Amino acid sequence: MPEWLVEHGIGEDRAVLMDGDRVLAAKCRWPGELYAGQSIDAKLVRKEAGKTRGLGELADGRTILIDRLPRNAQEGATLPLTVTRGAIAERGRYKLPAARPADMATPASDVFASARPVRRLPQGVWEDAWDAASSGEIAFAGGSLLFSATPAMTQIDIDGTLPPRELALAAVMPLTRALRWFDLGGSIGIDFPTIADKPGRRAVDESLGAALADWPHERTAMNGFGFVQIVARLEGPSLLHRMATARLGAAARMALRRAERIDGAGETLLTIHPALSAKLRPEWREELVRRTGRPLQVQTDPALAIEAAHAQLVSR
Structure with a gap:
């Protein structure tokens, strides 16, 4: 049976719904935030x-x-x-x-309270969702999904080399997986390739409906231009929205996570882009030292991408 796991990180709690080694959904919460059901x-x-x-x-x-x-x-x-x-x-x-x-108010379940706490999520599980949200792109065979968080809605564009109907159908499964990975809600606009014939549009509608059968939402049928709108309950910022509006904060938390996951003796050397320095709060640095039992050295490198913080062990 699928199971929610939660990792209480430094400055961030991360929850994933696992089915074996597959990630079905992911959620993120920053301490101090108000959250649905509180x-x-x-x-x-x-x-x-x-x-x-x-x-x-x-x-x-x-x-x-x-x-x-x-x-x-x-x-x-x-x-x-x-x-x-x-x-x-x-x-x-x-x-x-x-x-x-x-x-x-209707009582709401709190995944972060009911999930099974683990010291570390399985290797690569959180990274896959985080990297996809950070890049705003998910590739699939024959095409890709491009995500853009706007004030009006979350916009998803589908691009690729397949014929329109085949491309739209191939996008359905990675699209529905991304909705859960990013914990998206509110108004979501999906720009499928234009499919001229009604039977083709109906086939995509049916495939999308089946894939989202267990995900509460309302949805329009695909119009003649390939556009579909989804409205789902919005409970807070999605991982995609955090990347769009608090990118430095998200990258700083990921940098600390990378440093925390290293095992061994010595000193932790964390190399980050200079823009992240102010985001690494003193209490977070102290917590990293406490958790790892190692001294921490932070150095900056302007050649690094903001998301590409690197952690390693060095001799004391």
Whole structure:
């Protein structure tokens, strides 16, 4: 049976759904973030009379959107809430986290709490999903998927050398796998190659429907230009969105992970792009030393790509 595994990393928790040696889905959470299903208390600081929406303030000063408020809710009252969506940074704007009164929210399971904790995820499992999100591209036989996170929707373009119908059908399985790998939600636009005949478009619709049968969503039929829109529940930033809006932070966390996974004695030498230096918080460096039991030396190399941090052991 598929099983969720969770790796509690430095500055990041990583969860993957494994079926044997196959990754079915992946999720990422950064400590301190509000997440869907979390129980919190917030003071109602703004609400228009008769409306069911308002703004709340947490004890640490963060602001949260609240919907489904009772019409008689009073400003200044402290309310028990359940988070329905974490905060999402987008290019040019910031979406506040959202919540509902606890008695109006549908209970949500927390994968990170229920997954089996492991010291390390299997070799290559997290790297495959992370590298795909970082590059924004997944290749498959005869073509590739190109991902772009925009404020309006996540756009997926399909390109390749196969005839349109064959290319579209070949893209279905890697596409549906990527949706789960990246933990995508919200509005997703898929630009398939243009298929002139209705039977061809219907075949792609049926294949896509079968592949996504166990993934809650709504979907349009393919139009004459090959476009399909999917809408799925959005609970927080996807791995793809983190790469688009917090690339340095994501790369810094991966650099620490690479250093932590090295076994042996000596000193850890972590070589990074200079842009990552400020992202390696002092407490993260201290945690890496504690976990590995080795001193840490960090050096910078402007010739390295941001994502290409390198860790090795050196003699003390």
